[in-house]
Amino acid sequence: GKVDGEAMPKKHFAIAGTFSEWEPLPMKKETEGLFTCSVTLGENRWEQFQIWLDGDSTKCLYPEQHKAPSKSAVFGPDFDSGGNCWLLDGRPQAELRLRPKGPAGSAPGAVEEATGRGLAGSSWKVRLSINGKWRLVDWERLDEPLVAAEDLKKGAYFITADFNGWGIEPMEQQADGSWALEVHLIRPGGQFQILRNRDSEQVLYPAAWADPDPSAVRGPDDSSDGRCWHLKGEQCDVFRVSFQRKVDTGLDMKQVSIERKGQKELSDLQLRQLGRLRLAAFGTWDRGSRLRELPWAGTCFHFYVQLGSEGRESFQLLE
Incomplete structure (x- = not known):
């Protein structure tokens, strides 16, 4: 017709x-x-x-x-x-x-x-x-x-982790083209992924669950199935997370490195954060695939959601 x-x-x-x-x-x-x-x-x-x-x-x-x-x-x-x-x-x-x-x-x-x-x-x-x-x-x-x-267009990279409430924290580009972020643990341990351009469909993650080799990188895509890198540290430990990416002869080569730098006392702000109630939300906007910790705004917890094509989303809160 x-x-x-x-x-x-x-x-x-x-x-x-x-x-x-x-x-x-x-x-x-x-x-x-x-x-x-x-x-x-x-x-x-x-x-x-x-x-x-x-x-x-x-x-x-x-x-x-x-x-x-x-x-x-x-x-x-x-x-x-x-x-x-x-x-x-x-x-x-x-x-x-x-x-x-x-x-x-x-x-x-x-x-x-x-x-x-x-x-x-x-x-x-x-x-x-x-x-x-x-x-x-x-x-x-x-x-x-x-x-x-x-x-080729280059991306910017961000850390999303349990130690930042699964928010998005920018990594800084270094002189050699790599990206890095210093992480100060307020609680023992931590797990994280890396996002390209703040995009949840461009996730970088380890090749296997509990992979002992952090340099084995998969992505960016949305097929992580929850795989994360782990920081094996104690409260007050400081880590440097680095990400290197380059294209050579059309092939995409990526590497993540994790280095413990020592310890540093927690700030007053971190101590207050440590003693505060923690709430997290999950919902239909990403098919419940990820918990999002609610940030404290001084008088309340809050988070933002972008409604999908149906004009509505469902969610639950967890303590």
């Missing part, structure tokens, strides 16, 4: 995603019913996106499920996407099990080339095809050189 006029833009289709920090970019009309845009995989080696009519997020085209693959059907345009996005994923599906083909010492990237996956800096063409009421989004890798690592 013929496409509904309201399903077509007045000016252009626009693609918005993680690669553009969700700023809409106009798509090019190549032929009748074919609209395209070139996307470069960043250091994560994956990108999520939606397509908006005339750059308007309330007129959104989206897939039926979140993180939909290539050749997925299109729904919308409307404002109720439920957060569903397409996922252009260049990572090997079984990263730990894959091995490069060919002789030992073969060029980096053999794993990805052998499996048809993408490297950081690789270019891809995203296509929106329309034939009457039939609509499809797919993509293919372009035969172009990798974008230089120094030209």
Whole structure:
């Protein structure tokens, strides 16, 4: 059947995603019913996106499920996407099990080339095809050189942990390009993850539960299943948490290090915090996957929630 006029833009289709920090970019009309845009995989080696009519997020085209693959059907345009996005994923599906083909010492990237996956800096063409009421989004890798690592967009990094109430605490970038944060324990022990760009779908975490090697890093993604790094310390201990990341020949290399620096007396503010009631909330906004400690505002505990597409969220409080 013929496409509904309201399903077509007045000016252009626009693609918005993680690669553009969700700023809409106009798509090019190549032929009748074919609209395209070139996307470069960043250091994560994956990108999520939606397509908006005339750059308007309330007129959104989206897939039926979140993180939909290539050749997925299109729904919308409307404002109720439920957060569903397409996922252009260049990572090997079984990263730990894959091995490069060919002789030992073969060029980096053999794993990805052998499996048809993408490297950081690789270019891809995203296509929106329309034939009457039939609509499809797919993509293919372009035969172009990798974008230089120094030209890829870099992220900022944050610690989320039980010792900061699962809030978000910025790490500081160091002269060598690494990121670091000094942690002063007010209670024994602690566990933490690292977030890229404050994004709960860009979590860095250890490769295995209770992994003794903190340098084995997975992510950024939302598949941590609660895996955290652990600080094995006592009250008043000071730790330095460092994170190093670089892209080399299209491959993403990451390392976390944890160093105990000594002890320091607790401040008056920390002592008051130590004696205060602790409350935490969990709710439907992240499917109950994480406790959030409520900060004390001087007269009350509080926290903020962004309502989803249904306009409501449910939660419980725990002591």
